[in-house]
Amino acid sequence: MEFNILGIGVLTWLVFLPVLGMLLVLLIPGNNKNAIRWTALGITALQLVLAVIVTCLFDRSAAGVNDPQSFQFIEQFRWIAVESVPWIGKIEILYFLGIDGLSILMVLLTAIISVIGVISSWNIEKMVKGYFVLYLLLVTGMMGVFVALDFFLFFIFWEVMLLPMYFLIGIWGGPRREYAAIKFFIYTFFGGVLMLLVMLGLYFSVAYTNEAGEMVHTFNLLHMMNSANFVEGSIFYGLDTTWRYIAWVALFVSFAIKVPLFPFHTWLPDAHVEAPTPISVILAGVLLKLGTYGMLRILYPILPDGTVYFMYLMAFLGMISIIYGALCAMAQDDFKKLIAYSSISHMGIVMLGMASLTNQGTVGAVLQMFNHGTITAMLFLTVGVLYDRTHKRGLYDFGGIANQMPKYTGIAMVALFASLGLPGLSGFVSEFFSFLGAFDAFRWITIISVIGIVLTAAYVLWTIQRVFLGEGKEEHNSLADLTGRELVMFVPLLLIVIFLGVYPGPAIELMNTSISTLVEFVGLAGK
Amino acid sequence: MAEHIIDSIFLFLPEITLTLTLVAAVLADLVLKERNRMVAWVVFAGLLVTGVFVLRQCGLNESIFSDMIAVDPFSVFFKGLLTIAGLFIVLFSVVSKELEQNGRRIGEYYMLLTGVLLGMFLMAGATNVLMMYLAFELTSISSYVLSGFTKNLRKSAEASMKYIIYGSVSSGFLLYGLTLLIGITGSTDIYGIRDALQSSVGHDAVLYLSVMMILVGFSYKITVLPFHFWAPDVYEGAPTPITTFLATASKIAGFALLMRFFRISFVDGGITDFAGYEGIIAVIPWNIIVAILATLTMVGANLMALWQDNIKRLLAYSSISHAGFILMGLVLLNDEGMAAMMVYLAIYLVMNMGAFFIAMIISDRLHTERISDYQGLGRSSPFLGVSMAIFLVALAGFPPTAGFIAKIFIFGAVIHAGWIWLVVVAGFSTVISLFYYIRVVKNMFLSEPPDSMKPIETSRGVMAVVIMLLIPVFVFGIWFSPLLSWARDAVVLFGL
Structure with missing residues (x-):
């Protein structure tokens, strides 16, 4: 399934439309508050329309998960490619987007909640321009996580969400906002570091053979799901090894912080109480789902032995x-x-x-x-x-x-x-x-x-x-x-x-x- | 012989240009009217020409002046970085009010700056132990004077004095270590040292002592714990352009020298079949010592930074902690680690300069270096505030800024080489570092500006400099393949 607008895939539009909106908002003078609000609303509404179209076109019988053929609306091209030198192979990072049954509902949810968040932000009067710039950036991050199929890309979107969220709670929040914002930030950043380490470990463990017969290390999530791609002797090679269990726990913690699961939940009540209403809505409506979605998309299929264990x-x-x-x-x-x-x-x-x-x-x-x-x-x-x-x-x-x-x-x-x-x-x-x-x-x-x-x-x-x-x-x-x-x-x-x-x-x-x-x-x- | 010297001179053009620039700066200072500005532009032009000559050396792999200096991709990479650093420092100095108000003989300032740069160029290329030491001292002595340049200010004079004392101690260590090494191996160039160590020389206590002393000497220069004590004081006291210079260029040159010296003298290529892994010649496992130093530096400097209230001191500790991250690459004994270090140094250069530059603008206008005085700054002067936030976030290693790319490559190289505990420590230190970077951001954006605060006016020139530094921070964060390719191609040392 493919759907292009102006030669650019629909998923890219979904993800980067808010960035476009962000640039538009930046161009509007700060005292023209209503224009800023309407721009933000228009952009998120447009995003919702796209999300609904995608849902309607979505083929329900295609499985996705670990099979690149049955992913839908795929966009894939080489983003970073560095030719190999004798002492290390090729570096390849993909711009790889696609959705399957796991992500379609989340994409829809994100689009819905984003629009509703904008509507409920209407009575925010303090620094309206800054608010919507950060808000739209946040939406891009969330949407990106749900459609990324390359671990590197996933991670970037994952981290991009942090800063806007920090500011949105920290500037527009309630009386104890600074404490709540920094607590949220530190918790999630800690989780992010754990994820980064596992991601790098996986990168060096997984390699596939490309058309030219070269071994290429990759961040492609689908390649990581195939246990045949693990290089013998690498850190995560094999099944049920200690390193794989450690990796599982590290990844699990990084996602569980976002969910949040006991005992990693203590940031949530603070963040919710201090955040302004629309941000609470986003936080509860979408952000928490990133944790469980991450588990299903990454933890389950890449480290299935750990999952069962x-x-x-x-x-x-x-x-x-x-x-x-x-x-x-x-x-x-x-x-x-x-x-x-x-x-x-x-x-x-x-x-x-x-x-x-x-x-x-x-x-x-x-x-x-x-x-x-x-x-x-x-x-x-x-x-x-x-x-x-x-x-x-x-x-x-x-x-x-x-x-x-x-x-x-x-x-x-x-x-x-x-x-x-x-x-x-x-x-x-x-x-x-x-x-x-x-x-x-x-x-x-x-x-x-x-x-x-x-x-x-x-x-x-x-x-x-x-x-x-x-x-x-x-x-x-x-x-x-x-x-x-x-x-x-x-x-x-x-x-x-x-x-x-x-x-x-x-x-x-x-x-x-x-x-x-x-x-x-x-x-x-x-x- | 004469032919070799003539050939060598043609390969020595960047350094010669720098020397001529130095002379031109002195002359311009004597002759030109309105000399403060003009001297700066003379030096700037000289550096541009130097940059062109450096670029023309791309792809060469030669040794000149009888194995005194190598002109190889490695040195060209570092000379390029140093030239960029030099160009920006000249711009910073032109803008700086601190220098304008306190420095009377500004011509000398630029002359000394060029002198330091010359020393650093030599550090990047030196392959002879004596040359290394001379370059090291040329850099150091000019730096001592520069850090005390605004000598009417008490803190600047104090900084200079501290720097001299600590610097001399480190030079002493280095010189002693090198002397012992020459004594044992009977050779003054690093290739000879390697050959001697590989064949005949026994690995006795004197050798250990010498390696340790050299390591200590270098550690002072690149501010590695526990030899960092001079850095926060000197960084705080020196005029901000010079602080920036010390925190970036000086460290880059130090790393270049350290990398070349250890890589060629003490690393044995081809000891095992496992690709990318190399062993150590000298029996002392210095790479484990370096790993411990890196750990200490990352954790210690980040913890100490938490308590700082002076922005320059905070950035000083931050730059110390970055030295720790970079040092991890040396532990691995392979090209991948070196390439990661080079990527890191290049990115570190731009983001650190940006942070220091904005700190300088703020302290010039508000006359404060205290972070608690930054309250509401992001709201009263959004351009500076947002740019500062971006540089700090890049220093913390957030995507999609270049700082993230720097981190990911050094972490990746460390993981690939199997040093898991080291990378875990590095990961935790990153989390610690977030606290103090974000504290500055918090003060700028989360607090209301006091009523007395007026927006800081930024001239076009200042904005241009900030934007020039912001561009690489973003571009290399999103599209980093060229940077990686450069660094990979540049890990070619003459004689390996």
Whole structure:
């Protein structure tokens, strides 16, 4: 499948459209705030249109994963090529983009969340130009990670996201923003260094023979997935070696920090609480998925032996995250912090589903990634709406909001119930599949994990009771209901949540082929 | 013989041009009106001509003046870097208010600058131990004077004094070590030393002592822990253009000398069949010692940098830590490590210069070098703030800047050679280094500017210099194949 615009592939457009927008924004004078906002909106909307087109054209029967032929919208050319000299072979780095069932949903999610983030950034008044420049750069980084098929390229996009995020939290955030920003930055940078080391190790271990018969070391992820390409005697050669396990752990940690999985989660509550609403939305909606996506794209197929070996560890950490996140969420009296901890809990479900290495579990996990992205984005927007009006976030500061803001309450209820896993809303389907798959693989861990659902129900219902029901507070008597702009950002997410709850088929079909290929591949290669 | 000398002279044109530039600077200072500016442009022109002659030496691989100096791709690469450094330093000096206000005899300043550069050129090419020492001293002594050039300022005078004392000690070590080596091997050129070590000379205590002393002598020059003590004080006290010169060019020349000397004298090519691996001639495992020094430098300098509040001191520690990263390449004993070092040095040159240059502009205008005074600077003067942030982020090694490419190649070479523990230490030091680089960025952007802060006006010239430094930082971050090819082609030392 190919789709070109002006001779340039659609994926390149998807990734670099925001950069184009960034340059446009830079040209607009800083005091023309509305022009800047509309430019950013236009660019992200255009990106969304492209993403939707790509989704429509996407061939659901093509597997991808480790087979270059069945990847779609491939763009591949040599980016860096250095001719060989006697003491070392050729250096080759590819500009290699493509999508398969693992990434298609994430690409769509990124595009959706980016547009909604721009809409919810409308009332940011401080240094608007700088804000949108960084925002668009961030979008490029996220989109790039989801479509890159060369480890080097993947890593560059991965790191490019860090700085904009640091500034977005650090400049536009709440009172403790500097602390939160640096904590986020250091954690992820640490993970990045681990990834860099493993990446270099893999580079020197993997070589393929090109048409001219030369051995070429490569960062191409697909070549790394083929165990025949590992050079004998190199550091990661063989199966089930100590070095491979070490590499697995290092990579796992670098991704787990992003997820974030217990015990690497401590940056998340701080970052969420201090970040401005749109950045929280991006953070929860897309950034957390990068971790689990990275595991599926890189960790699983390249080091399948480690994946099988450490399967129980992953499931165990997933379980702890589910329970611990839910318990922490219950103890919060800050609405935003509550959602932050609930994110940890829900990403734990993704981890548990993935760890099972079964088809249902992994499908559930990827679907949960998408659903959690949309649901949590809604939840953070919900908090943002209240905060904009009252400058308060405490759960005990409110009460009886349902009387003042009926439309708002309706939407918030849907989001909260979806988060709780109410059948008929999207969260249920994906959680169900994840647990189903996991139950096959590890009985007791899953049984304990399911307690997390009960805890989730408890804190969600308690939140509804505290914030939306009961006696209204006097100072909140004159709260205005949702404005048109706010409805625009809520309604699309609402529709997705309800649609995928009733009829998840289309989303599952998009990824099913790829995921069964991946699960089969990991199972075969790792055992 | 006469023919050899004449041939040699033609291959010595860059150095001769530099000498003529030096003379021209002195004359211009005597003759021309408005001499402060004019002398600078005379030197600038001289350096440009030198650069052309350096370029014309590309591809040569000769030894001149009876094995005194090598004109090989390796030395041409370094001479090219040094010329670029020299050109920028002249530009920095023209802009610097510190020099304008405190330096009375500016003609001498440029003369000395050219002199240092000449010494560095010789360091890059020297293949004879005596020549090496002479070049080393020519560089050092001129540097002592330059770092104390604004002698009315107390800190500058202090810096110069400290530099002289530490510098003399290091020269002493180096000279002693070299003397012992000559005594043992009976040869003054490095090829002879290698031959002697390979065949007849026993590996006794005197040899160890000599290698150690040479290593210590070099360590002072390239600021390797624990021989770095002079650097922060000197860097802080010296006029900023000279600090930049010491932190970049001086280090580059030091590394060039060190690499050539150790590579030719103490490394044995072809000891094993395993491609790319080479053994050590002298029994003392000096590469393990170098690995330990590199570790100490990376970790120590990065930790010490965390507590600095003076931007020049911070950049000093940062440049020390970079020396540690670069030194890793020498441990590997192979061409890949050398190429990675050269890539690193080239990139280090531009990004470090950029950071120092902006620090200089800020300190000229705001009269402060304290990082805590940088608050809100990124908002009041966005151009300088953003550029500084980019240089610092490049120094920390973030993609898509060139700093990342530098890191990835040295890390890659180390991993390839199997020194996993070393690269893990380097990785952790990178994480530590992020703290202090980002602290500057944080002060510039995350804090509100105080009401008293006015935007710093930047002239077109200043902007042009900054942009000239920004371009390679980005271009080599995204499209680095030419840099890699140059470095790979340049790892050709005469006599290997």
